[in-house]
Amino acid sequence: MRRTLPSMNSLVCFEAVYRLGSVTQAAEELNMTQSAVSRRILSMESQLGLPLFRRERKRLFIEPAAERYGQDMSQILSEIEASTSRFITHNQSMGLLTVAVPPTFGSRWLVPKLNGFISTHHGLDLNLVSKIKPFNFDNEDIDIAIHFGMNDWSGAKLDYLMAEHVIPVCAPTLIEDKTPDSIDAILDFPLVHHTTRPKLWNTWSEHFGLAPNRIKSGPRFEHYALVIQAAVNGIGFALIPDFLVRKEILRGDLVVPVGARMKCEEAYYFACPNKLRGDKRVAAFSEWVKRECTKAE
Incomplete structure (x- = not known):
């Protein structure tokens, strides 16, 4: 270590005492005892061969020559702290x-x-x-x-x-006059279609042995969120992945009148x-x- 470079611990103690104007407050901030902070200051003064503070009636006053030194140390330590924080943040960030x-x-x-x-x-x-x-x-x-x-x-x-498994769901109001008692009976009701999966009702019908020519045309929606909302509003039956409508089924907004769950390809x-x-x-x-x-x- 260079002879004129005090230890980092001593510099930290000096800067805290300079900034706070009190050994007691510096000790509290640094989680050290007052005597330990005082020893660090005395050690620095001994190494530098110059006084840093003037002691009058148990109070410390910064020496005029040390005022600039204190300002420099505050700026330098702040920059070191900021640089260290940037380093830690950078290495923690993925x-x-x-x-x-x-x-x-x-x-x-x-x-x-x-x-x-x-x-x-x-x-x-x-x-x-x-x-x-x-x-x-x-x-x-x-x-x-x-x-x-x-x-x-x-x-x-x-x-x-x-x-993915799809199930036929509808609003309770859609079937309040006539609840379907079979898979085949679902095709008697209006059907809601998904634009990006236009053949889903056909595939489902074939899976359960129903005639594809019974599939009715109906309103089409691009996203499942819209298909679900259409079903909730009673527009028709919709084929929906079961995990997407669990909340609606639990709340009673949608019902599954017939068990016809199909695993998709x-x-x-x-x-x-x-x-x-x-x-x-x-x-x-x-x-x-x-x-x-x-x-x-």
Whole structure:
């Protein structure tokens, strides 16, 4: 150590006494005893060969020559503290992770669970964007995606998350005059359709051995959130993934008059472009969402 450079502990004690004007207050701030702080100041004065404070009637007064030294130490220590905080924050931060999700899946299933992830992954900021269909990761400012569809995405690795099961639901008012007593009877009612899955009612009908030509046309909505709301408002029967309408069913806004649950050929997958495989942000989110999906199945 250079002979003219006091120890950091001594400098910290000097700056605190200079700033607060009191050994007692400095000791409280630094969680030290008054005698320990006083010894540090005396040690500095001995090393520097100059007095820092003038002692009069148990009070300390900064020496005129030490006034500038105190100002410099306050600025330097503040800069060191700020720099240290930036270093710690930078190394704790995992950065921003942009995740594309199907709109209703995101709002009704993912977001309500996110606090569990956020509370255990400080420093990782999530940015959720809505996407319905696969896209080119190279052309989008998106890191990863939750994909619903077949196990096929060019330029990305897909990991299975969970299956989807759809059920026919409707508002109680729709069937108050005549409750369907069979799967076949559901097709006598108005049907609500999902724009991006126009053949879902046909697939469901074939699954249960019903004639596809009985499928009625009806209003179409792009997002499941709109399909669900249409069903709640009594517009018609809708085929909805069961995990998306649990609250409506529990509240009685929607009913399932006939058990006709169908497992879809498509499923939910975690999509990651090859360039981000091994990224710590991606790994953290992937592990969490896979655990949550395992619980849901």
